[in-house]
Amino acid sequence: MGSSSAIGEFEQLVVLAVLQLGREAYGVAIRTVIEERTDRPVSRGAVYTTLDRLESKGLLSSSVSPTTSPGTGQARRYYQVEPEGIEALHEARAALRQMWTGLEPLLGEL
Amino acid sequence: MGSSSAIGEFEQLVVLAVLQLGREAYGVAIRTVIEERTDRPVSRGAVYTTLDRLESKGLLSSSVSPTTSPGTGQARRYYQVEPEGIEALHEARAALRQMWTGLEPLLGEL
């Protein structure tokens, strides 16, 4: 899409959720965080599909949990944010920030 | 997409550009603002297509210039941001802000 490593709207949310969760970042938890923080419904499929794409783009990496803690069903796949992921977030944010600059009087504080 | 009026990444940039330009918001100018502020190339087609979609979603409205100032070729189509557009911007921003909250130590200041 963009020049280097572009990232979409929902993709950003997913990467941020992974950061928020630290070592507890797996599908279901990621979904929950996004739903709670953005207060909008997110389907399971949406999350997994996006995680897949982000991984194949190199923004995230994953590994299946070796441990099977009690109460946990199928083995979890944990995600981690790669440096490219961090960079993509910064780029997206910089672009938005630039575009917002000067509009505070019209739209409220940054 | 989202609950009410969702908006994509590039769409946000376009709406913001229209706000930045005020009454001088027409295709070519919008493209220029985005390229300058985000420092990334944008094709003409990308802008017009997006403007079209935003208008049909009701986030923007437009009207062809009655005046034909000298040096201007074909009549310009000027855009304006509708209340729904402003709202969509705020929603998108709120979501991102929520997701970023708490990550400053990891990623730098907001």
Add this chain to the structure above:
DNA sequence: ACCAAGACGTATACATTGTAGGCCTCACCG
């Protein structure tokens, strides 16, 4: 008057993302 050139907009097409739903596996419990 004619035509090339520049400023703009429109049409079309295709790639990437967004999003939902269904289906499958595993572990635990009655």
Add this chain to the structure above:
DNA sequence: CGGTGAGGCCTACAATGTATACGTCTTGGT
């Protein structure tokens, strides 16, 4: 050993992102 809950994967389709090509004015030569 069948049900149930936690989790993950696959498929399909809609929406967005993005580029190229093409049409329309208007002006400036000549």
